[in-house]
Amino acid sequence: MEEIQKELITDNLVPLTRDLDPSQIYTELIAGRVLTFEDKEKISKIDTRKAQSMELISVLLRKGPNAFGVFMDALQCTQFKSLLEVNEVENLCKNPLHLTLLCLLHIETDVRTRTQTELYSEIHDFILRKVIKRMKLTEEDIEHRLLRPLYQLAFEAFENGEDVLHESDFERAGLLSEEVCEVGYLARDILIRGIKQERRYSFTHRTFLEFLAAKHLVLIAAEERLKWLRKYYFRANSNRVEEVQRLRFSLLFRVAENIVAFLFGFLQKHPDVLLQMASTVIDATLDRKFFLPFYNSLSLPDGSLCPPSHVFCRLLCELNTMPLVLVTAIAKRLSLCIEVSVGFNCSDRCIKGMAIMYNIRPLEPISIHLNIHTQQYTQTNVLLLRELANSRNFDPVCIHATDNQHLKSCILALRIGKADSIKNVEIIKSSICKDIAPPALPFGDDLRGILLMKYDKWSTRRFLEIVSKKPLIELGVVDCDLDDRCKRCLSNLLLNRDLQSVILVSKSQHMGRFLGRLTGLDKLQKLHISLKEMDQAERQNLEKIMKNNTLQELGLFHCEYFADLCNILSNHFSRMTALRYFYVVISIDFQPIDRILCNLHLLRLQEFKIQYDRLIPEMCKMLKSLxxxxxxxxxxxxxxxxxxxxxxxxxxxxxxxxxxxxxxxxxxxxxxxxxxx
Ligand SMILES: [Zn+2]
Ligand SMILES: [Zn+2]
Ligand SMILES: [Zn+2]
Structure with a gap:
């Protein structure tokens, strides 16, 4: 479980153990794979319901990243279901836990009805109406005498990293704590330290503190507000490892995100103010180039976490209307990214915000690489993905498949291979996936490209059979286990003379036997291949491919016997006038690649990337090529x-x-x- 999720649960431990009935949610938790039957047996043996709840929560806290989501879903499924159907805020306010959960559930799952700002504003209005009646004061009075000072106290508490207010805070502000408590936001509790008793005042939930702090920020001068924002959202210096890491894990941005979300909601009628805030956030959270993986297969976990840039997507969910100035700023921002990810810990608000951004018209047509990592595949998620795909800006899409069900619904939602939708797909078997690919998948008839990664031989063959009748122009297998039947399938697919891109990459397997087929592809522009020891026929086929001079991109991955390969390559460099991109990735210990490096100047390259264990001594020999x-x-x-x-x-x-x-x-x-x- 994420730290923040653990915190949310421990924050609410008292009400949770009081209200929770574990027996009602076992089924959902087991179905969601976060609880085992053994866990359930163990917990059921405990005497009281309260102790059972306690044990259940402590078990859940130790579980994987999807435990929180499944737990929240389970709560929603059972005892809180009736509660959620009640629209009256009044009932909810009687129990702070219910209110908290409602807010959480709202934030986490239901992004299509009301914004977070609207929900909290409704609760605020409700509290205000009550207090007007109770204290017999005018709204004006309450706002100036009690609320505004409370907003400020909440803001100061936030800035000091506090969750609670102390008696001294009220004294400093010249307020009576009794009177402020009457408003209804604060709960009093007594903290005993030794013989000393201290009174503390806590907010129902931290989000309320943030809501009130945001109200304070609305009231202060625009310049001050921007100064505050820049404390949390600034461009990390790429030379400072510490800053980059904080940025990478979005720690910095999460701190103030709720407050900024409320600010977006509050200030949406002021386009100029909104634009200033938006630009600050966009500028600070843009995914930098140094986050992009060198190659998918080499750094798979990259992109699986919700990226920093999603902060802005989530903020967009707070807007009911999109001011024109913001549309322009977004279009500019979008033109900067070529790869977009939905991480496994992304919330629905991330996807919703992405859908808002990419559906803005008019937007220049762009082709963006969309990565989808997801484990908690809920129904709302699928609908939002379809909204996202509707923007027609994504191609190819890369799915990290955790199971067959998820893979199928993803293909359906994104309408992959349909005439008016995404035509190219990359499918990566997630390390937690236990399924063998199904015999049929709902690809459209217009599928143009497929790349498989990390699949077992049974699944690989099924995929290859499924796409055998599709009009492919791109075909690839990376780190898949290929048995003889797979290889025969692949050979047959390589008879397709329309193929423009072929990727045959493997750490252990030699792909030389396919070279013969490749010589027949006169439209072949891109080739990534792994070659080990080649026989005479294979060498000749490789030479033939290079003489054809159709290649614009060549990647050599995990190749061996480099002396041999280098000779063939560098002898043909001067004829390969079409080649613009050249990549060499070597995973084995030492290979003599100096002949390639020294003859690089014979090529007309735009891009050369090399990943090599012993780069430096070799590189010095290639200075003249540079x-x-x-x-x-x-x-x-x-x-x-x-x-x-x-x-x-x-x-x-x-x-x-x-x-x-x-x-x-x-x-x-x-x-x-x-x-x-
Ligand atoms: Zn995200
Ligand atoms: Zn990709
Ligand atoms: Zn993955």
């Missing part, structure tokens, strides 16, 4: 292979040229990366 390049970036780490003598010539070379740079990412960037654009 001279023709306009841009060059090396990101390095200090490890055993990087000696002072090896590095100095390179550093000097880089220092002398405009557009060339060398960056130390310390241990944060674990991979060496050489990038030429």
């Amino acid at each position: 001279i023709q390049l306009m841009n060059f970036q090396l990101t390095y780490i200090h490890d055993g292979t990087l000696t002072e003598e090896g590095f100095m010539p390179l550093q000097q070379f880089v220092d002398q040229r405009v557009g060339f740079s060398c960056i130390d990412h310390k241990t944060f960037v674990k991979k060496m990366r050489l990038e030429v654009k």
Whole structure:
């Protein structure tokens, strides 16, 4: 479970153990795979219901990332169902826990009815109406004498990292705590420390503190507000590992996000103010290039977490209307990203916000790589995904499949392969997936590309059979287990002369036997391949492919016997005039690649990327190949292979040229990366 989720549950431990009946939610928890039958047996043996609840919660706190979602769903399914159907806020206010859960459930699942700001404002109005009656004061009086000071106290508490108010806070503000408590936001409790008793005043839930703090921020000058916002939303310095890591895990942005969400809701009628806030947030949370994985197969967990840029998506959910100035700002922001992710811990609000952004018209037509990682596949999620896909901006889409059901509903929701929808799909088997691919999948008849990653031989064959009648122009397998039947299937698919892109990558398997088929593809523009020891026929086929000179992109992944390969390649470099992108990724210990590096200048490359364990000594030999390049970036780490003598010539070379740079990412960037654009 996430830290923040654990916190939410422990925050509400007292009311939860009081109200929860574990026997009502076992079924949902077991079905959701967060509780085992053994867990249930163990808990049922405990005497009292309260102790059972306590044990159940402590078990849940130790469970995986989807435990919280399943638990919330289970609560919604059973005892709180009737509660949620009651629209009257009055009943809810009698029990702070119910109110809290309602708010949580609302935030987590129901993003299509009311915004968070609207919900909290309704509760606020309700509390206000009550207090007007009770205290026999005018609304004006209450607002100025009690509420505004309370807003300020809430804001100060937030800034000091406090959840509660102390007696001294009221004294400092010249207020009577009794009177402020009458309003109804605060609950009094006594804290005993030794012989000392201290009175504390807590908010029903932290979100209320944030709501009230946001109300304070609405009242202060725009300049002050912006200054406050910039404390939480600023551009991380990419040279400071600490800042980058905080950004990476969105810690920094989460702190004030609820308050900013309320501000968006409150200030939506003021386009200029909204735009200033939006620009600040967008600027601080843009996903930077250094987050992008070098290659999908090498850094799979990348993109599986909700990315920092989603802060802005979630904030958009608070707006009922979209001011024109914001539309322009969003269009500018969208033009900057080529890859978009739905992480497994993304909320519905992330997807909803993305759908809002990408459905803005008129938007220049763009092709964005959409990554979908999801484990808690709920019904609302599917509907929102369809809304997102409606924008027609995504292609290809990459699905990280956790099970067959999820895969099927994803393909259906995104209408993959349908004439007017996404035509290219990448399917990655998640490490937790236990299913073998089903014999049929609902792809449309216009499917143009499929890439499979990390699949077992049975699933791989099924996928290949399913797509055998589709008009493919892109086909790929990466790190899939290929048995003879799979290989026969693949060979047959490679008879398709329309293929423009073929990816045959594997850490352990030699793909040489497919080279013969590849020589027949006269439209082949992109080839990623893994080659081990080649026989004479395979060598000749490789030469033939290079002589065809159709390749614009060549990637060599996990290749062996490089001396041989280097000879063939560098002998043909001068003929490969179409080649613009060249990638080399080597995972095995030492391979002599200096011949490739030294002859690079014979190619007309736009981009060259290399990932290589022993980069530095080799790189020094290729300096003369780099001279023709306009841009060059090396990101390095200090490890055993990087000696002072090896590095100095390179550093000097880089220092002398405009557009060339060398960056130390310390241990944060674990991979060496050489990038030429
Ligand atoms: Zn997200
Ligand atoms: Zn991809
Ligand atoms: Zn994944």
